[in-house]
Amino acid sequence: MLKAEHKVKGGKLIKVHLRKKDSKIDFIKITGDFFMHPEEFIEDLEKILIGCPLNEAEITKTIEAFIKKHEISLLGVTPKDFAKCIIKAGGVDG
Amino acid sequence: MAEEWRLLDTDLGDAFYNMALDEAIAIARSKNLVPNTLRFFRWEPSAVSIGYFQSMEEEVDIKACNKLGIDYVRRRTGGGAVYHDRDGELTYSLIINEDHPLISRDFQKTYENLCSGIIRGLRILGVPAEFKPINDIIVGGKKISGNAQTRSMNVVHQHGTILRDVNPTLMFTVLKVPSEKIRDKMIKSVKERVTSIKSYLKKEVSFEELKDALIKGFEEAFNIRLIPGEVTNFEEQTAIKLKMEKYSTREWNFKR
Numbered sequence: 001m002l003k004a005e006h007k008v009k010g011g012k013l014i015k016v017h018l019r020k021k022d023s024k025i026d027f028i029k030i031t032g033d034f035f036m037h038p039e040e041f042i043e044d045l046e047k048i049l050i051g052c053p054l055n056e057a058e059i060t061k062t063i064e065a066f067i068k069k070h071e072i073s074l075l076g077v078t079p080k081d082f083a084k085c086i087i088k089a090g091g092v093d094g
Numbered sequence: 095m096a097e098e099w100r101l102l103d104t105d106l107g108d109a110f111y112n113m114a115l116d117e118a119i120a121i122a123r124s125k126n127l128v129p130n131t132l133r134f135f136r137w138e139p140s141a142v143s144i145g146y147f148q149s150m151e152e153e154v155d156i157k158a159c160n161k162l163g164i165d166y167v168r169r170r171t172g173g174g175a176v177y178h179d180r181d182g183e184l185t186y187s188l189i190i191n192e193d194h195p196l197i198s199r200d201f202q203k204t205y206e207n208l209c210s211g212i213i214r215g216l217r218i219l220g221v222p223a224e225f226k227p228i229n230d231i232i233v234g235g236k237k238i239s240g241n242a243q244t245r246s247m248n249v250v251h252q253h254g255t256i257l258r259d260v261n262p263t264l265m266f267t268v269l270k271v272p273s274e275k276i277r278d279k280m281i282k283s284v285k286e287r288v289t290s291i292k293s294y295l296k297k298e299v300s301f302e303e304l305k306d307a308l309i310k311g312f313e314e315a316f317n318i319r320l321i322p323g324e325v326t327n328f329e330e331q332t333a334i335k336l337k338m339e340k341y342s343t344r345e346w347n348f349k350r
Contacts, residue, residue, distance in 0.1 A: 011228070013174075015152065031149045031350055033174035035228075037201065037245060039146045042350075075172075075201050076228050 004089035008034075012076030018089040025052050025090070030082065035075035044070075054090040059083035101309065101320040102133040106180070109141035109165040114336035116253060117170055118329045119189045124247035127328055130194065132312055132320055133187040134305055137178040141165040142268050145173040145242065150348050158267050168347045171242035171253065173229065177268055182259040182290065184304055186212070192248045196316060205229050205241060208252050212239055215311025216256075219304070221294055229254075236289035257290035258304060 002018040012034035019027035028046050036042060045066055052062055063079035066072070104115065112135055122128045141164055144153050153175040154166050164177075178185060188208055190197060196207045209225050216223035216231070216238070223239070226232045231239035231254075241254030262284040271277045291299045309320050325333075340346050 015149075029149075029350065031147055031152065033145050033172070034147060035172035035201065035243070036147065039170070039172060039244060042147055073201055 002089045002091075004085050006081060006085035006088060008077055008081050011081070014077055014081055014085040016082075016085045016089040018086065020054060020090050023054050025049050025054065025086070028086070030085075032077070034077040035073075036077075037073045037075075041066075041070055041072055049086075054087060056080075056083045056087045059086055096313070096317050096319045098129065098321050099316075099318045100129045100131045100323040102131060102323060102325060103305065104133060104135045104325065106136050106138040108139065109137060109143065109167040109178075110337045110342040111333060112137060112141075112185070113143070113167050113169060113341045115325065115329065115333040116187050116189070116251060117336050117340075118332035119187070119325075120247065120249045120251045121332055122326060122329045123189045123191065124249045128326060130191060130318075131187075131189045131323075132309075133189070134308075135185050135187070136180060136183070136301070137165075137185070138180050139163050139165055140180045141167060141178050142175060143167050143169050143178060144175045145169060145171065146244075147172055147350065148175060149350050153270055155268055155270050162268065164268055166347065167341055168349070169242065169253075171244045171251070173240070173242035175269055176240060176255060177265045178255065179259070179261060179264070182257060182261060184256045184258060184301060184308075185253060186256070186308065187251065187253040190250045190252075192245060192250055194250075197250050201243060202227060204250065205243060205252070208243075208250075209239075209241060209254075211312035211315040212241075212254070212256065212308065213311070214315045215304075215308035216291070218307040218310055219291065219295070219299060221291055233289060233294055236287055238289050238291070238294070256304065256308070257288070258299060258301070259292045260288055260290040262288065 004016050006014045014032040017029040060080045060083040198204045213223045223231050223233045229241045230237050239256045243252040262281045266281050
């Protein structure tokens, strides 16, 4: 299992546990002390990230679209911070 | 005429009941069975709570907790892991209808609004507290209160801690540290970042004095009157059910 942490400046801490397959996300768990409302969407977010290529821009876009679609509020982290942490765990080149 | 809110003081309770009762009050509020509520409570035995998104294994030294008889529970709110000392900490909850003027669509703004009651209360005690985004209250640059919020069913639920006294060594016995080598360093760093009413005022303030000051602080800051009330039968039954089926279960506490 690949792991990474990302502390957002002036914000919260994100931790990612990741498994990859062919440069794509095969399994992901996002934990940390951030705020996301409604909270229950974290599991759906992890689900839609499966199969997503390990590319920071693409992951950011995927998370942004998900947040918008479900009217989710984030506090202490941004979609880009999640993406950064995921790339940190998974590496860019797969 | 100031609005009337309910004041609950449920004092000592175990971690699972404490978290279950918070949710039960939110459910009761959403059904309009109870008014907006301020609740005070404490933790017996002392306990660790973790944020909704945290991993229990990653944050909590389960073995140390079991040895010391300290409970551990997942909160319904996000945020970080907190050690709730039976004798050092007072916890409060606010359960407020979402359409109240204190509630903004903006979570950050709502934290600031709701923390203003705590800040006013601490100032009454002579502690010049200030709000520090995102969700902290500080004094002299050090944290004295941490707060966390959630909303569902058109109800805002914010709970938080106020430190009367703090014990960083015990805190890091029950919370995981990245490695044993840096445990001492982390204890030292907590001493530099966290304070308590006792450390700041160099005198003991009792739970009763603290609650009285906070009641006054909330009444003034929110322009409300707090009327002492009781947990309703509906809330109690719901809390017992939530404790049994959610907060005391391994499924909930270890779900992430």
